[in-house]
Amino acid sequence: MKNKFPERLKELRVQANLSQEKLSKNLNGQVTQVAIALWEQGKRVPNLDAVMLIAEYFGVSIDYLAGLED
Secondary structure (H helix, E strand, C coil): CCCCHHHHHHHHHHHCCCCHHHHHHHCCCCCCHHHHHHHHCCCCCCCHHHHHHHHHHHCCCHHHHHCCCC
């Protein structure tokens, strides 16, 4: 199964018209811009706390972020 998190994260961020830096700031600095860039490139995988934070911020499910549902 392909990890869809990188593309889903970037898609949500772009749709919200946010730069990686702005998203980091909107998440109260709990996630760095560098981490967001690495996740979007598929070079790193976020921990569960970060996934939950992003899901809550964008109002989507963890399953959506993981690509388990559309």
